[in-house]
Amino acid sequence: MAGSNTKKGQIDSILLNPRNLSDTELINSYQEGDRLLVLHTYGGIGGNKQEFAPLGLFFGHFSFGLARVVREPLTQELRFKIGYAQVYTQNTTGIIAASLDWTNFVGDRQFGWLGSRPITDIVVKLDVFDEYNFDGLRRFPLNALAYQLDRMMARYRTGDGTGATFVGPANSCVQDSCQALYQAINMTLTEIEQNPQIKAWITANPQHPQTQRLQRLVTLNKAIEDQLITWQTRADWVDPYQSLIGTRLADSPVTTVVNALTSWRSLLPRLANDSLAEIFLNHGASLWLLQTYQVGGWDEDIEPIAPTKLWI
16 A cells, blocks of 8 residues: 555455466356455544544554355456454444445445555455365365454454443554464464364375375465564464453553463564465465455545565
C-alpha cells in the first residue's frame, strides 16, 4: 500500500506469477470450487476527518480469510467469494469477532470499509494447502485453519469466560491470527504423523506427488515458524489454555512482554502480512492482490493512510 494517499479512488488487481507461467495458463489454473487462503489488511483514514494517527503512523488491521472460486450467475464468469475470520475485539462500529463475508465487512455501503479505508486482500494459491487424500483418509490444512480461527474468534467473543477481551502487545488481531495459523499447520502434520494408516501409505508411496507435496508443507511450516517465532515457541501457542485472553497484562506483565518479544514479527499487521506473503511467494504460491483505495464514492475530507510497516 505504499503511496496509497496518491491512489485515492483507484483499484489495483495484480497477479504475481513466480513460476513464470503464461498469463492464460496461470489464470486458467483458478478453477470453480477452488478454496484459497486470503491475507487481509486495511489502513487508516486521513485528511480532514483523520482518525488517531500520530506522525502519520497507523498500524492497521490484519486477518486471515478464505476465498472460494465461484461462478457469477449474471456474467457466468469466475470470481472470488471472500470471507474473513475476524479476530477482533467488539467495538462501537458493531464489529464482533466472527466470520464475516466481504459483502458485509467491506462492501456494505452503510457499514463496510470499502469507501473509507485502503484495503488489500491477497489471495494465496498454493498447492500445499490443498486437500490430501491418503487412500480415503482426508486431511485439509485450510479446514484446520478454519477450525483454529473459529476457536480463537469464540474466545475473543467471550474473553475465555471473563466477559471481556482486550488487545495488547502479546494478544491482538495479528498475533492471535498467526497463532491460529501456527496451530493449524502443526495440527495437520501431527494428525498425519500419528496416524499409522497414513504413515503406511506415505512409506509405500515415497515418490507420489502427494507425498512430495506433503514434504513441501513441512518445509513451508518450518519457514513460517522461523519467521514468526524469534527464539522459542510461546507457551500459549503450544497450549492456548494456559492463560486467558485479555488478562495477561494485568496478571503477568513480564510474561506478556516476553511473549510479545518472542513473536515480535507478528506484532504489526503490515509486517506480518508482508512477511507471510513473501514466504508463500518463495514457496511457489501465486498471489492475487486486490487493492482498493476509498472507492465507491468521493469524500473530499478523507485520504487513505497505508498501514505502517516499521521493519526492524
